[in-house]
Amino acid sequence: MTESIPQIKQSLMEHGYIADEGLCAAIFVARSLDRPLLIEGAAGVGKTQIAKTMAEVLGRPLVRLQCHVGIDETRALCEWNYQKQLLAIQAHASGTGAAGGADAIMESIFSEAFLLERPLLRSIRSEEPVVLLIDELDKTDEEFEAFLLELLAEYQVTIPEIGTIRAVSKPFTVLTSNGARPLSDALRRRCAYAWLDYPDTEKEIAILKTRFPGAEELLVRDVAEAVAELRAQPRIMKKPSIAESIDWLAALEALGAKRLGRLETEATISAVLKGRADIEEGLSPKPVE
Amino acid sequence: MNKGIVTENLVVFFGNLREGGLLIGPSETADAIAFISAAGLSDRPTVRTGLRAMLAKSRKEQAVFDAAFDTFFVGAETMETRQREILDKASRRQERIETGRDALERYEVSEELAEAFASATEERKEWLKNMLDYAQDGNRNLPLMEAYLKKIASGWLSEEGGVGLEQPDGQDDSLLHKSFASITEEEIPQALRLVEALVRRILLASERRYRRNGRRGMPDLRQTIHRSLRTGGVPLSPAYKKRPRSSRRIVVLCDVSESMVRFSEFALTFITALSRRDGKLRAFIFSEGLAAIGTEDLTHFEKNVHESGLWRRGTDIGGALGALLAERPPAIDAQTLLLVLSDAKTVNRPLAEEMLHEVGSHTREILWLNPERQFSAFAERIATKYAAEHVTMLRCSSIEELARACASAL
Incomplete structure (x- = not known):
């Protein structure tokens, strides 16, 4: 074990990622026990970003497997x-x-010379250890999830024509899921687990300040409070994510706004709410003055 | 740190977690002990978050873990407070027992009975004394009577201590199984989100069923041979058949009488989302008349119904089916799956039956989604009499039943 939970938190912060204790503890557990890290949460709360930031923190290349319906070993492992x-x-x-x-x-x-390497195989055959991101695992089917178990637990894969290939270096693996379908217990028990929720206002302010160090203090607070209010409205179907609050602040900055008033809100609300009904609902309450 | 005691405590704690439904096997136990050995026990938040990341693998499990952890691992101060509370409680109980025994000194009573007597109302005290007198006559089955009184006393003590099971927090589940009529105005956004999530799940499952047969469909030999001509007969680029497109058309007929408008909104949202892939959906609303309605944006469904002039009018299924048949260009044909969203409470039932028969002969299938838990006599009649004519009536009183019906039909 090379780091502690506060050290992880500090390193992530230095690379622009504000993480809470729960997430840092999960990373600590995953690193200490050589386990994959499974992160669940709503869309846009920073699940994918944590893998990218960990790659920067650890100074490793990021190998990404973007999952989708119908993905199989020929797309994920090798062909x-x-x-x-x-x-x-x-x-x-x-x-x-x-x-x-x-x-x-x-x-x-049927030798390795005729094998096309895909992300999973690349991640375990790399001489240099990598960060492996298996993004949106919930979009795959159960068979693919079962296929991953050998890699996640043993850091090895079996190709029938060749045999078992063991990892040259163990990747730090991050799996993300939006909960489109429940993942199996077999997979969950092999991972350290973290749930990412929408940040509270203070954390959101810290994130926005990290991204826009020169932004007006009051404007940042206005945006964070308005986003929190929008998330709390039950009638808004697609809750604004962190990425959208960053976009909103970027749009306001581009407009040269100093505070978030009615006019600024109307001009830029489409950066944070996506959908006609949500925009109408979002504009109906009094915006932060 | 005494490793033996730590391990022993952890094993007991894991037992509590298992009782809470967490899957804790030997490997998790070994991992947790390795983690504690590495991270130490001095920092409580670290132990808590670390063990939680390792042992709780969903949000629900995290809540179970937190509750179990807070109950099990307590600081010295909390431990002292708890001990004091336990001692206080025991001493209060002893006082009650003594008071009860003093009052019932001429009877031989158990501690439980004496305690129950001391805390009972005057009326109950009187009743208990009468029962004890009755039991002491010697003519009755004394052990049986004592057991009976003990049971009664235990009930009184439970009332006293407020013993009861906590209601599980199953809000999402309850909404899933709640009848459409009882979904409140405040719950509608949450219910619509639930509908969205179910649609995603159904679409994902249906996509998987198709993909399971092969990533790119069946090999297309004709195309493969044709392509191979470019490479001297060597099939370098094999071709695969594309997913067959359904030629089916879907027409939805939504009853928008006052009691049906909410169900129609939910069901139409479901059907529209599920059939979006095929893009051959038309929707109509009806009460005493019929009007076409767009399905691109259903967020203002209720407002559109109000503006259509069909709101708060009686239901005439026969008239609506007749108007549907008369639509030009034809709304229905032999490839059409007609979905009727109605509770079958209609005026002019003979006409409704006649038109159902007529429409049935023009369409491939009629699927009737009925939100009533208990079908009316007319609905039962349709369900049985017209089953042979490709009319299927399904009970859809909750979101869960609606999802199941739509998933199987679409």
């Missing part, structure tokens, strides 16, 4: 280079390829 295999077979048939019989060519085209 046989079909075209290269065909060309090798053609070359062999015409007598211009490598020497040997049918068995030799069969063995040859």
Whole structure:
């Protein structure tokens, strides 16, 4: 174990990420026990950003696997280079390829030279340890989740034609989920867990100040308080995320606003609320003066 | 730090967590002990957040963990306070027992009975004394009578101490199973969010079912051979069949009488979101007349209903089906799945039956989503009589039932 929870918090802050104790403790546990870190929470609360920031903190390259419906091991782990295999077979048939019989060519085209490396394989074959981000895992199906278990628990993968490939260096793995479907207990129990919620006003102010060090103090507070108020309104369907409050402040800065008044709100509300009904609802209460 | 005691305490704590529903296996136990050994026990917040990250793997589990941790790991001051409270409680109980025994000195009573007597109302005291006199006559089954009185006394003490189970916090679940009629105005945004989440889940599941058959569909041999001509007959770029597009059209007929408008809004939101992929949806609202309604933006559904002139009018299903048949260009054809959102409480039932038969012969299938928990006699009649004519009536009294019906139909 090389760091403590306060040290993690400090390092993240130095790289522009304001983290709470719970998240820092989860990172500490994940690092201490060589476990993947599973982060759940609403969209836009900084789940993906934590992997990027950890890559900066640890000075490692970030390898990202963006999950989606229908993703399988050929997209995530590796795929046989079909075209290269065909060309090798053609070359062999015409007598211009490598020497040997049918068995030799069969063995040859199912070797690592014919393998196209995808993010998971790249992350464990890298000489230099990396940060592996498996983003939006909840978009995948259960089979893919089960396939990941071997990698997450043992840091190895098994390719039937080649055998088991063990990690050259252990990646620091971050998995994120928006909760579109519940993840299995088998996966959860292999991970350190953190839930990220929307930040409170003071934390939001700290985040905004980190991003816009030169912004007007009062304007930053206005934005943070207005965003908190919008999030608290039950009729707003798509709650504003941290990224959207940053966008809102950026829009206000671009307009040269000093405070968030009615006019400024009307001009820039589309940066924070997405959808006609939400905008109407957001504009109905009195904005922060 | 005495490692033996720490391990022993942790094992008891893990037992409490297991009782709370957390899955704590030997590997989690070993991890936790390794963590404590590394991080130490001196900093309570660190131990708490560290163990929570390791052992609680969802938001719900985190809440269970926090409660269990706060109860189990307490500081010296809290421990002393608790001990004092326990001693105070015990001494108050002893006082009550003695008071009860003094009052009932001519009877041989248990501690529990004496305590219950001391804290009972005058009326109950009188009743208990009568019962004890009755039991002491010697003519009755004394052990049985004592057991009976003990049970009564235990009940009184429970009332006294307010013993009871806490209501679980199942707000989301309750909304899922709540009838549409009882969803309050304040709960509507939350219910609509629930509908959105369910739609996402259903779409994801249906997409997975399709993808499971193969990432890119079945191989398209014709296209593959055609492409291979460019590379001297070598099939370098295999082609795969695309997902077959459904030729089905969906028409939704929404009853917007006063009691039905909320159900129609929820159901139409569901159906629109689920059928968005196919893009062949048309919706109509009806009461005593029929009007087409756009499905691009349903946020103002209720307002649109008010403006349509159909609000607070009677329900005429037969008339609405007749008007639907008369639509030009035709709204329904042999490829149409007609979804009727109504409780089947209509005027002119013979006409409704006649038109249902007529519309049924023009469409592929009619699916009737009925929000009533108990079907009316007319609804039962439709459900049974027209089942053979491709009319299926499904009970959709809650969001959960509606989701299930829509998932299977769409």
